[in-house]
């Protein structure tokens with residue numbers, strides 16, 4: 001079954017924290033968001049977090 005890679009672009013993230021309220025797979029470290037798990041079985045709330053990020057810093061991509 002496909003897995004999904006979750007990344008946050010640290011250069012782009014402005015530390016607004018919206019992703020951490022949308023999805024518990026994100027936490028703030030040093031003012032930037034970091035995924036707790038960088039590989040997940042389902043996009044789930046990671047995808048929602050990517051959609052609400054104001055600077056489009058979060059990517060959820062299917063792995064082959």
Ligand code: F3S
Pocket residue numbers: 008012013014015016017018019020032033052053054055056057058
């Ligand atoms: Fe950063 Fe976007 Fe989250 S700006 S803190 S990755 S919502």
